[in-house]
Amino acid sequence: MNILTVRRISQALFLLLFLWLCIVSSLGENWWQLRGWPVNWLLQLDPLIALSTVLTTRTLYSGLLWAMVTVVLTVLLGRFFCGWVCPFGSLHHFIGFLGRRRKSTHDRTAVNQYHRAQSIKYYLLVFLLTAAAGGTIAHLARVSQDRLMIVSISVLAGLAVLVRLGILGVIPNVRKTIGILLVMVGVWMGLGLFLPLDRVTAASLQIGLLDPIALIYRSMNLVLLPVIDAGMHKLSTIQRYYQGAWLIGVIFLAAVFLNLWIPRFYCRFVCPLGALLGALGRFALWHIGKARDECTACKLCDADCEGACQPSGQIRISECVLCMNCRSSCKEGLIEYRTSLSASGEITSPDIRRRGFLMAVVSGLAVIPTLRLSGQVGPNWHPAIIRPPGALSEEAFLARCLRCGQCMRICPTNIIQPAGMEGGPEAFWTPILNFRIGTSGCQVNCIACGQICPSAAIRPISLNEKLGREEYTAGGPIRVGTAFVDRGRCLPWAMDKPCIVCQENCPTSPKAIFTREHFNTVRGGVLSVRRSDTLNVEFEGNPLQPGRFATGDYYCTVDAAADNHRRRIADNTGNTVTIASSWPWQTPPPRGSSVRIQIRLQLPYVEPKLCTGCGICEHECPVRVRRAIRVTPENESRSRERSLLLPAAGQRQ
Amino acid sequence: MNRREFLGRAAKASATIAATCSFAYWLYEGAPPGPSQKGHAPVVLPDFSIPDLRGRMGIVTGRDRIQTLRRALKAIGGIEAFIKRGDRVLLKVNAAFATPPILSATTDPQLVAEVARLCFKAGASSVVVTDNPINDPASCFTLTGIAEAARLVGARVVMPTEESFKPTTVRGGALIREWPLLYDPFVGVNRVIGIAPVKDHHRSGASMTMKNWYGLLGGRRNILHQDIHNAIRELAVMVSPTLVILDGTTTMMNNGPTGGSLADLKRTNTMIVSTDQVATDAFGATLLGRTVTQLPYISKAESSGLGTADYESLNPVRESTG
Numbered sequence: 004m005n006i007l008t009v010r011r012i013s014q015a016l017f018l019l020l021f022l023w024l025c026i027v028s029s030l031g032e033n034w035w036q037l038r039g040w041p042v043n044w045l046l047q048l049d050p051l052i053a054l055s056t057v058l059t060t061r062t063l064y065s066g067l068l069w070a071m072v073t074v075v076l077t078v079l080l081g082r083f084f085c086g087w088v089c090p091f092g093s094l095h096h097f098i099g100f101l102g103r104r105r106k107s108t109h110d111r112t113a114v115n116q117y118h119r120a121q122s123i124k125y126y127l128l129v130f131l132l133t134a135a136a137g138g139t140i141a142h143l144a145r146v147s148q149d150r151l152m153i154v155s156i157s158v159l160a161g162l163a164v165l166v167r168l169g170i171l172g173v174i175p176n177v178r179k180t181i182g183i184l185l186v187m188v189g190v191w192m193g194l195g196l197f198l199p200l201d202r203v204t205a206a207s208l209q210i211g212l213l214d215p216i217a218l219i220y221r222s223m224n225l226v227l228l229p230v231i232d233a234g235m236h237k238l239s240t241i242q243r244y245y246q247g248a249w250l251i252g253v254i255f256l257a258a259v260f261l262n263l264w265i266p267r268f269y270c271r272f273v274c275p276l277g278a279l280l281g282a283l284g285r286f287a288l289w290h291i292g293k294a295r296d297e298c299t300a301c302k303l304c305d306a307d308c309e310g311a312c313q314p315s316g317q318i319r320i321s322e323c324v325l326c327m328n329c330r331s332s333c334k335e336g337l338i339e340y341r342t343s344l345s346a347s348g349e350i351t352s353p354d355i356r357r358r359g360f361l362m363a364v365v366s367g368l369a370v371i372p373t374l375r376l377s378g379q380v381g382p383n384w385h386p387a388i389i390r391p392p393g394a395l396s397e398e399a400f401l402a403r404c405l406r407c408g409q410c411m412r413i414c415p416t417n418i419i420q421p422a423g424m425e426g427g428p429e430a431f432w433t434p435i436l437n438f439r440i441g442t443s444g445c446q447v448n449c450i451a452c453g454q455i456c457p458s459a460a461i462r463p464i465s466l467n468e469k470l471g472r473e474e475y476t477a478g479g480p481i482r483v484g485t486a487f488v489d490r491g492r493c494l495p496w497a498m499d500k501p502c503i504v505c506q507e508n509c510p511t512s513p514k515a516i517f518t519r520e521h522f523n524t525v526r527g528g529v530l531s532v533r534r535s536d537t538l539n540v541e542f543e544g545n546p547l548q549p550g551r552f553a554t555g556d557y558y559c560t561v562d563a564a565a566d567n568h569r570r571r572i573a574d575n576t577g578n579t580v581t582i583a584s585s586w587p588w589q590t591p592p593p594r595g596s597s598v599r600i601q602i603r604l605q606l607p608y609v610e611p612k613l614c615t616g617c618g619i620c621e622h623e624c625p626v627r628v629r630r631a632i633r634v635t636p637e638n639e640s641r642s643r644e645r646s647l648l649l650p651a652a653g654q655r656q
Numbered sequence: 657m658n659r660r661e662f663l664g665r666a667a668k669a670s671a672t673i674a675a676t677c678s679f680a681y682w683l684y685e686g687a688p689p690g691p692s693q694k695g696h697a698p699v700v701l702p703d704f705s706i707p708d709l710r711g712r713m714g715i716v717t718g719r720d721r722i723q724t725l726r727r728a729l730k731a732i733g734g735i736e737a738f739i740k741r742g743d744r745v746l747l748k749v750n751a752a753f754a755t756p757p758i759l760s761a762t763t764d765p766q767l768v769a770e771v772a773r774l775c776f777k778a779g780a781s782s783v784v785v786t787d788n789p790i791n792d793p794a795s796c797f798t799l800t801g802i803a804e805a806a807r808l809v810g811a812r813v814v815m816p817t818e819e820s821f822k823p824t825t826v827r828g829g830a831l832i833r834e835w836p837l838l839y840d841p842f843v844g845v846n847r848v849i850g851i852a853p854v855k856d857h858h859r860s861g862a863s864m865t866m867k868n869w870y871g872l873l874g875g876r877r878n879i880l881h882q883d884i885h886n887a888i889r890e891l892a893v894m895v896s897p898t899l900v901i902l903d904g905t906t907t908m909m910n911n912g913p914t915g916g917s918l919a920d921l922k923r924t925n926t927m928i929v930s931t932d933q934v935a936t937d938a939f940g941a942t943l944l945g946r947t948v949t950q951l952p953y954i955s956k957a958e959s960s961g962l963g964t965a966d967y968e969s970l971n972p973v974r975e976s977t978g
Contacts, residue, residue, distance in 0.1 A: 057679075075673050078673050343662060395691075
């Protein structure tokens with residue numbers, strides 16, 4: 004079978020697999036819904052996600068170990084992932100193919116020429132990795148102090164080895180090498196000694212903004228599936244909403260359409276994963292290369308080159324995505340995938356300049372500390388940043404969140420939303436809870452978001468932990484925030500209207516929302532008695548709207564009478580009120596006395612120690628545009644800074 | 657040549673694979689992270705009191721707080737009984753608000769300077785003046801005059817930074833648990849003197865020497881107001897001072913603890929120096945015209961064995977400078 008066919012089958016299979024995994028990320032009981040399908044597998048295969056989370060957390064979390072498969076194969080074979088596996092790459096490949104279908108060889112050769120701007124992706128990679136590395140750099144600098152003996156011994160041992168190698172002649176300029184080593188060790192130890200790096204540096208995971216796998220998951224989850232499914236409602240019975248999804252859609256479409264201008268535009272110029280794999284594949288054992296330097300220079304090989312790596316001349320190994328088009332298009336059969344170098348020479352290393360590299364490093368190190376000057380991770384916390392249950396404390400969360408949108412996709416009530424600028428650029432597109440959108444609040448018995456999160460930015464908590472049961476009783480349930488009643492907007496508080504939908508829907512037991520009974524005299528509700536009997540009272544004039552007070556919520560009481568207990572009103576006409584027959588007046592209200600018509604209200608209150616911030620009350624509140632009960636991240640479990648209450652007396656350790 | 661080149665590449669590729677795989681193995685973490693990040697190990701303040709000198713109290717009336725201070729110290733055995741050569745002293749002042757000393761919302765700067773001077777005279781090798789104020793720290797220390805007064809006598813003012821706090825858990829405490837404590841100024845210190853004015857405090861009833869330790873806490877200390885009396889009791893457990901000085905020369909009778917007007921103040925012309933913070937505050941209550949029963953934290957502290965609310969039982973030395 005032709006190698007191109009094999010590649011196309013591989014691409015199609017992985018693209019279909021990706022689509023399948025997106026489809027099965029649906030809640031339900033069918034076999035094609037969540038049934039332990041490895042829905043994060045492509046994210047886990049992505050070495051950039053693995054590397055950048057290692058930089059932010061200094062651990063390689065669980066399934067991200069899959070990335071080692073990609074790493075090992077890339078070191079041996081080159082950028083096979085880009086040309087054979089990556090679903091985003093395959094999409095670009097296909098659109099690019101459509102775009103150049105009717106073009107002449109000359110034009111195709113022109114758009115597939117190597118462009119200097121292809122090095123931008125390496126700078127982006129360096130920028131994003133250094134933005135993730137601040138904490139680890141500080142950690143390493145500290146290690147030089149904490150483990151002074153071990154470090155000194157290792158440095159001395161290293162020097163001894165170098166000197167020995169120098170004597171053996173393995174290293175040509177051993178003095179220079181030793182000099183460089185000593186300077187590096189000096190800088191390292193000096194940083195640890197003199198600069199409190201922990202306080203200067205800060206890091207967070209920004210890789211998800213551009214990582215192609217995170218990007219295509221996000222685009223699929225938040226834009227394509229909701230748009231496509233809107234007509235079918237196969238994946239979700241309701242319309243899914245995602246705040247700010249338009250921008251994700253614009254970026255996705257732009258990345259796709261740019262292929263019509265230059266094939267694999269994203270892969271060549273932007274993709275930081277491609278850059279990483281390009282750097283990893285430097286020593287690949289198998290290379291695309293020419294068997295002989297001389298050829299007819301027909302440039303047919305360049306015409307369909309996906310990576311723009313110039314197979315006709317000095318091939319740029321780090322740009323080659325192993326599409327194998329050149330191998331097939333060479334009429335002379337000169338181009339092979341083989342272990343020896345190209346006869347026309349090779350450029351193995353990425354085309355990066357020292358100046359650009361340093362700029363990327365410096366701006367990468369500076370970006371997070373600079374963003375944090377806005378204080379949004381600290382004192383300037385935005386009330387909209389309510390994280391899903393089980394989310395790590397904010398800095399640890401930002402060190403892990405990929406913005407892949409898996410939690411937003413899986414949330415059954417659609418309340419997990421991509422953040423806009425509420426948390427600043429650093430938290431852009433990270434998951435926050437929005438209780439106005441969607442179908443309910445955070446469901447009591449749901450832990451889907453933490454279970455699907457590929458990087459444990461939202462921990463895979465158990466139901467017992469979420470609800471504070473069994474071994475978690477002492478800590479109580481996980482709180483994501485606290486509901487506050489806005490008394491100026493609440494119907495019973497502000498408008499004399501009975502309501503308490505919030506109290507009814509409060510899912511905790513006992514309810515965090517409770518009520519206090521309160522009677523308010525209605526507007527114009529003080530009336531003068533004309534005559535009365537034990538159940539009826541007639542007023543002067545014709546002041547009442549018939550039936551208005553027959554709802555069961557209205558009461559009347561007689562001012563300055565012997566029997567001034569409130570009686571529930573059963574019915575009223577234009578000038579009479581009838582009270583419930585179960586409790587007649589002993590002495591009917593005397594003529595000329597005042598009767599007050601009152602409404603019985605149940606005023607909602609929140610007991611913060613019971614409130615988990617699930618937001619069901621906010622979602623159900625009938626005051627729609629700006630809810631009369633709203634959750635803010637006050638008292639969320641994960642943050643001591645936002646604690647609200649002392650442990651109650653009598654319940655203390 | 658080709659073979660050699662290939663072997664070279666194979667060696668580099670194998671080295672890369674070996675290195676990344678061993679790194680991955682080393683860093684692999686199958687379990688998800690726990691709910692909270694590990695912080696600094698908790699610290700506990702040592703006991704700064706001097707066992708043989710417990711239960712001493714001097715109450716001196718007079719208009720000049722320098723004179724009354726000196727006389728009160730002399731009455732309980734002289735500063736030399738408490739501060740020896742080489743001691744490292746921390747003065748916990750009340751610098752809570754960025755207000756001038758004349759408003760008496762903060763510890764009087766001349767009083768701070770005099771205590772520091774006497775400590776040095778008794779042989780102290782260092783004197784640190786600190787507080788974690790409510791208002792902006794730099795403004796507080798400047799406007800209260802404490803920073804300059806301390807500097808002039810050679811004491812060191814330590815203002816809190818984020819890094820000066822370490823978590824502490826009060827022995828038997830229910831509220832102050834793993835709570836950020838202004839710990840850095842205490843490093844190396846072996847004597848602690850609390851110096852506080854007498855002030856009305858709407859929530860707790862009165863702010864005197866025990867409430868003054870609140871200024872050693874950081875974090876979300878404002879939630880302690882939900883249970884202020886137990887919180888003050890725990891503060892008094894947290895700090896066992898060498899001495900406390902309660903400056904009742906002027907008392908803030910109302911609108912506390914900020915004051916803001918001379919009309920809130922009353923001349924009460926009293927200086928109390930004692931080793932018993934409970935007795936001191938119990939006496940201080942009388943300057944405010946309040947009783948011990950109106951300040952529940954005093955009996956709470958007493959029943960925790962931190963001192964006596966019956967200050968007369970200490971047979972305080974009473975003098976007057978006229």
